Amino acid sequence: DSVADGSCPNESIITRTWTLVDDCGNTTTANQTITVEDTTPPELITNLPTTLTASCDNIPTAPNPGFVDNCSTNIDVQFNEDNQFDGSSSDYDIIRTWTVTDECDNTAVFTQIVTVTILETVTQVADSICFDDGSIDLNDYLSDIDSDISWQVVSGDATLDGSIFDPTNVELADYVFTYTFAEVGGCLSTKELTISVNDECIVLECGVDDVIVSKAVTPNGDQWNEYFTITGVEGCGFTIELQIFNRWGAKIYESKNYQNDWSGSAPSSAIGNADKVPTGTYYYIINLINSGLKPFTGPIYVGTK
Secondary structure, eight states: OEEEEOSSTTOEEEEEEEEEEOTTOOEEEEEEEEEEOOOOOOEEOSOOOSEEEEETTOOOOOOOOOEEOSSOSOOEEEEEEEEOOOSSSSOEEEEEEEEEEOTTOOEEEEEEEEEEEOOEEEEEEEEEEETTSOOEEGGGGOSSOOTTOOOEEEESSOOEETTEEOOTTSOSSEEEEEEEEEOTTSOEEEEEEEEEEEOTTSOOOOSGGGOEEOSEEOOSSSSSSOSBOEESOGGGTOEEEEEEEOTTSOEEEEESSOOSOBOSBOOTTOGGGOSBOOSEEEEEEEEEETSOOOOEEEEEEEOOO
């Protein structure tokens, strides 16, 4: 009985010889050859799910499965993980493979596919700027900056120079910008920035000393003092309420939104249907709505002759 090595450690060739001799010395020989082969690859002996579904913020770590071979005690295990995330917002797969080989190069491949669902987290930030304050860098609102990612205009008629927003030539309105980047695992993190452009940096002089009230009205066609006027606060956004009284306290004119257009016209109840009030001294009460100022009162001379 002789044993010869095979082509790999687990294989061999066994040769068995039987020699038969009778009483007269006649000899017969018989041979048997046994070839021992290893053709079975290693097997998986622990649980290994072939498919999994996970969110991008909770991807399971790769397991460490167990393998066994029917002949070899020395098993080679090669692990590979192919992450197919492409940087977009689409779901993707992680393909894990274990290539297991015994000493006779019998190989088995075991695969696990993890389908990853993309989630997006949106952080909203708001700020206000005056159109005359100058350009701002939107990157100042970020804690992490990726040079491969750009800000996007979501709402508002605005343009960006890289990350620079210039409010000088835009309308007074809200402008919305977003900056989206992929975190580890593919989860999307979006910064949504709302910039409100206003004109609060423009200081308007709207105090008591700025209000100028006519001293006289002489509607005689010479273009001077043709109308009773209240000026000096045109850009302040006030609504002017005006009442005018004669010397006996009778109201002869009233406007809830005065437009500097009274030229001494008489009320409809005037005696004789006169179109102008008589020449004389009258009295006004002016209320500038939403100004925070007290009403203005005083005399006004009206010369209609």
